[in-house]
Amino acid sequence: MLNRLTDAMNFQAQALTLRAERQRLLASNIANADTPGYQSKDMDFAKALREATSPASNTADSNMTLTQRTQNALQSSLSSMTSMDSNTVDMDRERASFADNTVKYEASLRFLNGSIRTMMDAMKSPNSA
C-alpha cells in the first residue's frame, strides 16, 4: 500500500539511474580518448528508458536487469572519422553528450525533488504550516 505513495516517482527514479549509467559510459569514452583500438560506446536512452519503465519490468529484480537492459541498448556509436589507431572516440561529441547528460541528470533530479516536496507537503499537518 505504501508504495502507492512513491509510484509516481518511479519513472524519474529510473530515468535518474539510466542517466547515471550513461554518464559512466561517457566517462569511459573520454578516459579512453587516447587508447589505441578503443571503440566508443553510447546507449539509446529513449529505448533503455522505455524498456525500464514498461509495466512488464516492474519486478523485484528490476535493479538486476537494469544493467542488462543497458547492455541491450548499448551501441557502438557511429563515428564520422576514425583515427589511424582505429580509436573511434570523437572528443567534441563526447564532451557535448557529457554536458547534455549532466544537465538532463540534474533535470531528473529536480523533477524528483519536486515530487518529493509535493508528497511531503501533502503529508504535513494543516496547522504546522
Added chain:
Amino acid sequence: MSMFNIFHISGSAVSAQSQRLNAVASNMANADTVAGPDGQAYKARQVVFQSILAQNGTDQTDVGVQVVGVQENQTPGRRVHDPSHQLADADGYVTYSNVNSVEEMVNMISASRSYQNNLEVMGTAKSLLLKTLQMGQG
C-alpha cells in the same frame, strides 16, 4: 551507486596521462643528450595505453585506462660531425638522441588536454553526486 565508478575510470585516465606527461618530460630533457645511462644515445620513450575494466566492474561499460608498457623509439639518432667532441666516434661523428622535440610538444599538449578533460569529468560527477545526496532536502 554506479556513478562512483566514474572516479575509478577518470582516475585511471588521469594517472595514465600523467605517466605520458612524465615520458614527454624525460624525452624533452634528453633532447640534446649524447649518451644515455647505457652509454648509447638516448632513445625517445613512449607509453602504451590499454583499456581495462575498472575496479569491481562486472559489466563491459566501465572501462578505464592503464599503461601497459614503455616503448623505445628505435630510429637512429641525429649524427653530427664534430671530431673535437669527447664522445665522437672514429669517423668524428657524435650521435645525439633521436628525440623529435616538435613531436614531443604535440604529445605534451595532447596529454595535458586529455588530463584536463578527465579532471572535468570527475568534477562534474562529484557535483552531481553531491546534489543527489541532497535529494529531498530542499
